[in-house]
Amino acid sequence: MQVSQVMTSRPEFTDANVSIQDVAQRMLEQESGFVPIADDENLVGVITDRDMALRTLAQGKSGDDKISTIMTRDILFCYEQDEITEVLRKMRENQVQRLIVLDNPNDKDFIGVVSLSDIADKCDSAEMAKRIVECCKHYR
Numbered sequence: 001m002q003v004s005q006v007m008t009s010r011p012e013f014t015d016a017n018v019s020i021q022d023v024a025q026r027m028l029e030q031e032s033g034f035v036p037i038a039d040d041e042n043l044v045g046v047i048t049d050r051d052m053a054l055r056t057l058a059q060g061k062s063g064d065d066k067i068s069t070i071m072t073r074d075i076l077f078c079y080e081q082d083e084i085t086e087v088l089r090k091m092r093e094n095q096v097q098r099l100i101v102l103d104n105p106n107d108k109d110f111i112g113v114v115s116l117s118d119i120a121d122k123c124d125s126a127e128m129a130k131r132i133v134e135c136c137k138h139y140r
Contacts, residue, residue: 003087004080006122007101007112013038014067016045020056021063023047034098034113037071043100043110045071077102080111084119088131091116097135 013036014023023035033049047067055061055070077100078087087099101112116135123129 001084001122001124001128002080003078003082003084003101003112003114006084006118007080007114008118009112011036011113013043013110015039016066016068016071018067019064020052020061020067020070023067024049024052024063027052034115036100036110036113037067039068043075044068045073046075046098046100047071048098075100078114079104084128085131087114088119088135092131092135 014026016037016039027033027035027049035047036043037045037047045068047070051072052070056063056065059070061070076090076094076096078090079102081104091097091099097117098113098115100110101114103109103111116132119128120132123132
């Protein structure tokens with residue numbers, strides 16, 4: 001199975017100059033825990049609800065500060081033609097639940113997000129289920 005078969009296509013992204021509070025409100029309204037961050041339509045980072053809560057408090061930020069001050073700048077990604085087994089390995093090694101999806105190694109256009117829950121929804125074998133469980137073992 002390939003990433004293109006399970007990913008969420010064309011997710012919205014947020015501008016890097018938006019406030020932390022605005023992003024938190026958007027996450028609440030959309031029931032989402034992950035937002036890609038862009039500057040002039042170029043991805044520059046990502047933020048999770050957990051990152052937001054911990055970094056805002058730990059760094060003494062306020063809701064009025066820009067999301068770019070707390071976002072993760074190292075973007076982990078895969079390509080739409082990648083095999084799910086490879087994506088699960090990458091998630092496990094990096095202890096993440098989501099990866100940005102790019103179209104191909106040449107263009108590298110942002111086309112989606114793939115999450116553990118996307119993969120679990122399409123899980124069709126005991127081996128795949130085992131790999132999903134392995135990805136989740138580090139969460140407490």
